[in-house]
Each structure stands twice: as structure tokens, then as C-alpha cells.
Amino acid sequence: MSPDTGEDFPSDELTERLSRVLAERAGSVRASDDAWSRVQRATAAERGRRHRRLRLVIGVPAGAVGLAAAALVGVLVIRSGGFGAARTSSTAFSAAAGPAAGGASSGAPVHPGAFAPDSGSSSAVASVGAASPAAGPARPVPSGFRGLSATFVSLDHGWLLGTAPCPGPPATASGGTSSAAAPSGAAPGAGCSWVLTTTDGGRSWSAVGRPPTSRVRSVRFADPSNGFVFGPELWATHDGGVSWSPVTLPGLTTAQPEVDAVEAGAGRVHAVVVDGPVVRIYDADPGGSAWTAAGLTLDTGAGPVPSAQLVLAGSSGWVLENDRTVVGGARLAAGRWTAWTPPCTQVAGPAVLAAASPTDLLAVCDVGRWATPEGEQLYVSHDGGATFGAGRPVPVEGVTGLAASAATVVVSGFSTGTDGLARPTLELSGDGGAAWRTVYSGVGNGDWADVGFTTPTRGVVVADGTLLVSSDGGRTWSLRPAGG
Amino acid sequence: MDLAEPGLPPAAVVSFEELFRAQYEPMVRLAYLLTRSRAVAEDLVQDSFVRVRPRLDGLEAPAAYLRRTVTNACYSWHRRRRREQTVPVDPPGAADAAPEELWDALAGLAPKRRAVLVLRYYLDLSEAEIADTLGVRPGTVKSLCHRALADLRQVIEP
Numbered sequence: 014m015s016p017d018t019g020e021d022f023p024s025d026e027l028t029e030r031l032s033r034v035l036a037e038r039a040g041s042v043r044a045s046d047d048a049w050s051r052v053q054r055a056t057a058a059e060r061g062r063r064h065r066r067l068r069l070v071i072g073v074p075a076g077a078v079g080l081a082a083a084a085l086v087g088v089l090v091i092r093s094g095g096f097g098a099a100r101t102s103s104t105a106f107s108a109a110a111g112p113a114a115g116g117a118s119s120g121a122p123v124h125p126g127a128f129a130p131d132s133g134s135s136s137a138v139a140s141v142g143a144a145s146p147a148a149g150p151a152r153p154v155p156s157g158f159r160g161l162s163a164t165f166v167s168l169d170h171g172w173l174l175g176t177a178p179c180p181g182p183p184a185t186a187s188g189g190t191s192s193a194a195a196p197s198g199a200a201p202g203a204g205c206s207w208v209l210t211t212t213d214g215g216r217s218w219s220a221v222g223r224p225p226t227s228r229v230r231s232v233r234f235a236d237p238s239n240g241f242v243f244g245p246e247l248w249a250t251h252d253g254g255v256s257w258s259p260v261t262l263p264g265l266t267t268a269q270p271e272v273d274a275v276e277a278g279a280g281r282v283h284a285v286v287v288d289g290p291v292v293r294i295y296d297a298d299p300g301g302s303a304w305t306a307a308g309l310t311l312d313t314g315a316g317p318v319p320s321a322q323l324v325l326a327g328s329s330g331w332v333l334e335n336d337r338t339v340v341g342g343a344r345l346a347a348g349r350w351t352a353w354t355p356p357c358t359q360v361a362g363p364a365v366l367a368a369a370s371p372t373d374l375l376a377v378c379d380v381g382r383w384a385t386p387e388g389e390q391l392y393v394s395h396d397g398g399a400t401f402g403a404g405r406p407v408p409v410e411g412v413t414g415l416a417a418s419a420a421t422v423v424v425s426g427f428s429t430g431t432d433g434l435a436r437p438t439l440e441l442s443g444d445g446g447a448a449w450r451t452v453y454s455g456v457g458n459g460d461w462a463d464v465g466f467t468t469p470t471r472g473v474v475v476a477d478g479t480l481l482v483s484s485d486g487g488r489t490w491s492l493r494p495a496g497g
Numbered sequence: 498m499d500l501a502e503p504g505l506p507p508a509a510v511v512s513f514e515e516l517f518r519a520q521y522e523p524m525v526r527l528a529y530l531l532t533r534s535r536a537v538a539e540d541l542v543q544d545s546f547v548r549v550r551p552r553l554d555g556l557e558a559p560a561a562y563l564r565r566t567v568t569n570a571c572y573s574w575h576r577r578r579r580r581e582q583t584v585p586v587d588p589p590g591a592a593d594a595a596p597e598e599l600w601d602a603l604a605g606l607a608p609k610r611r612a613v614l615v616l617r618y619y620l621d622l623s624e625a626e627i628a629d630t631l632g633v634r635p636g637t638v639k640s641l642c643h644r645a646l647a648d649l650r651q652v653i654e655p
Binding site: 023030038039045051052204269289313 | 535546551552565614624632643
């Protein structure tokens, strides 16, 4: 079966017997009939959780994040999972793609294939190594680009990480560090990573760089020069996204560490890494290359799907680690990470975290997901996560993201319409979770990421490949397609 | 060398469903051999698929990545089992096969030694594939294998 079996592994009576016993035992095992539908449901829910990395304003210069300690009044949530009757989440959503949209109060429906191929498509994939961060020639967005993650350092200046089909023939080295055709680790035909930039709040985009890896799914910038793409690898740029180099973190012990979260704030950049059995926290000067491990690590717990979140607000920060359920946390105060008991450790489900200020922390927890499902509940803390109030139900069936400004809370997630199809939705509360209304509803497979607020009024989310922007605290949203 | 991907078209983008159809049962069997519990095996494999899905587009050898994920999941499960002092394996006699001295002896091995034997003598993987799956250097695969077999002999040939 294997092509090279003759590598002088022991082969004798014992190993023959071993082969026979193993084959007999394995042959007695059958997959259960509902395995596919169970995995479908679980991946839908997990996709949501993994995308909950709140991208609350990454290191916006001077105070955009410092939302004073205003009492939290509102919240926004995005949700996934709970596809109910939809057997195959992605195909069910694809089938629903089209002009339909349920109950959106603003904006056009999100269409997963909405990107018009760029007119200058084939030349768009030329090397971008020579572009300069701020004033380089505008390079067209590559044909077939699909956004994965967005970050802003001001109202106008932001970046979008996404993928586009790799160029056919291997590119010759053409300057910069982003000349590889297909990155290592990518299957032929898989997407190449691209970073776009905007200086007008997402109204227009140009390609700025190509991290030479496909093993990244999120982007964060600390300032106009210094940024990071990550998940599971970690790469850094110090020239606005033009050139990228891999980051080596000290003290990792496994061969496949996964950088789950990176956020910047208060002049530092922090990274959270799942390293086999432990979660490690690092920080660095965004412009430097020396990363320092925090003095504590978290246990990844027992489940095989550890996933860590990182939320910063001013000089405060929180790490929450899900592994099927909430298994651990850490809190940043006065520049030090210390152990923290996160909310929802007893609810038998995972949580997603967001901060509205250094003291106002929110969590939406999937109560009973691994026991008796009871739905999503919002919990709010006004003392930096020491205590949380009683849960309030969030009217979605699966959460993909959570963001909070001083006045509103937004949840991205899924809701099932009267036609029985689950649709991605944005729900907003202006009163701390007592009342909710749908502020955006689209089609697509619900691959939403990075819902967050750059300022108390400016909200962003990447919705099935396209950036959505709000300028009124999440009450209305409009598309900012990168293709046009 | 190329890591063989039995059941999957080479050099093609594999959809999640294709990967699932081709690999779910083989992975449950692998996990069962590593954990001795059908229920645990299905749980771990389900979670492994959940974990692999968001990374699928960037993988050149999704089945190999999946195998690694499942094997790691089984390790994590062993760690937890040790911590909690519980042994939720299938009860004796639950298996279709008769009680087997060798099967029980295998259960007594350290997880990595047991894994190397399963990967070699059940999945018939090469040295490079085993090294990739276990996250060890290729050079250590054979010594692991020899030590694991020596452990087994100690139990069944006292």
C-alpha cells in the first residue's frame, strides 16, 4: 500500500500478528450514520467561534480605543451554527444565494460571489514588491479576490487580507519578498494570500503586498507601517504591507504551533499561540522583532479543538480559551498577564469575548452546546471581567462575532427565516442586550470575521469576502467591495 | 517523498465533503486503535474535522494533516484521561473480536509507542509519513518502533 515499505522496520511473527489484530479490531468499527450531519453542524458552529476574534480597533493611534469609561449601552453580535434542517451548511447557503435577503434594514444583501473580477485581471498578479506603503502606485485588486480579515488604524486607513487564485506559471523572483507564485503548503489552485490597503475608509482598494504563505487567515496593523498576518503562521511587515517576513516566537515546544490571535494596543502587539498542550501569550514592540513570552501559560484543556481569543481595550486585555467549552483565561493589567477566570466556564459551551472599554467586557456564550442546548446568552461585566451580570438571550442561532462600542452591541450570527433557511445576520442592541433588532441580513455561507468598532461609531465586519462598514454605531451597514 | 493520499485525487483541491467521505471512517478506525473507545474515537475525529476545515484551502496534503490532527487529538485525550483518572474505553467483550492478549498489551504502551505501531503495522505508513504524523524526526521513528515492540514482547513473552 505504501510505496516504500522496505525501510527495514522489524517484520517477524510478532509484527504479523500485530497487523492482523489491529486490522481485525479496526474492521469492527463503523462510522455512525449521522456522522456527516453532526460534523456539518459542528463545523458551522466552530467556524463562527474561530471568527470571533474581535478586531476592536487595533492600535488606533491616540485614543480611538480609549472609549472613556462610558457605561456600556449597546452591543453587536454575529452568529453561526445551528443550521437545523440545513444538511450542508455551505451548499444550503449557496443555494440561497441570490437577490433574496431577509429583513435587512440597510444595505444590499451580501452575495458570496459578489466580487466582480477586476478588469485588469491577469496583470494584477504581477509582483507588488516595489510598492511603497503610503504613496505607491495603485495596483489593481487581483481577479477573484476574496476578503478574509480586515483591520483599520484610523477611520480611513485600513488593510484587507484575502485570497485570490495563484498565478499559473511560477513567478520569477521579482523583488521584494512576495514573489512566490504558489506559497509553500498551498495546493495547486489554492488561493494565494494578498493584502490590500485603503486610505478612504474602504471606498477604494489597491493591492499592496503578497505574504508568501497561504497559512494565514487574519490581519492586524498596529500603525501605518507595522502589521501582522497570522493563523496559524505569523508573519510581520514593517513597511505598510509591502514585504513580509516570518516571525519566530521563542520557547515554542511543538512542531505545529498555531497563532490564534494577534492584537495591538497601547503601543504593544500581543499574540496568543496554541502550542500543543498549552496556550502561550507573547508581546512585542510592533516595530521590532523581539517577542517576549508572558510569565504564564494556559492549559489547552482536554478537547482537540483549542481556540484562543484576545481582546484589548486601552491598556487592558483578556485572553479566553475555548476547547469545546471555556477552559481558561488570562487578564492584562499594568503591563502584566495574570490568571483570570473567564465567564461561562460552567455553561458547557464556548464563549466569544468583546470589550467596550477597559472596564466594560462582554461575552456571548453558547449555553449548553455540549450538554443541553439552551441558546446564546450575553453576559456583561463593568469591572473588567471580575464579575458578570445575569445572562440575556441573544436572538441568533449561532454566533460568529461580537463587538461593543460605548453605546451599542453588535452580534454577527445566523438566524433561520420563515423559509427555514439559516442566514447570516447582524443583530444590534442599544440597551445592553435587553432588546435586539436585525440591522443586516444577507445570503452567503456566513463566513463572517472581524466584527468590531474602530471608533464608537465606525463599525466594520468582513462578510463572506466583502467588507461591510457602519458609520453610526452599527445601526446601518453598507458594502465596501474590494473589486470596484 | 510525496505523502500518499489514498482515496483522494492528487494535486487537486479537495472539498471538505470529499475529504470527509474519503477519510471519516478510516480516521475513526485509527482513533479507535489509539483510544480503544468507539465513542471517544468518533468524538475526536469529529472535532478533528472541525479543526481542519478552516485550513483546508491551504493544505497540500489534507489527509496527512487530518491524520496528524486525529493523532494529536488522541494524545490530548490520553493526557486528560490521566489527569481525571478515568478509563472510558469500551468494556471487555464489547468488541466483535475475541479478547486478545496482544490488543491488551498494546493498551499498556505509552501513547507515542502505541501510535508508532498502529501507524506502521495498521496503516502501513512509511518512515517519513510516521514522522510527519507524530511530529518527530524521521530518524527517531525506527527507534520508537523498536522500543515499542520490545515493550510488547516484555508483556506477552515474559
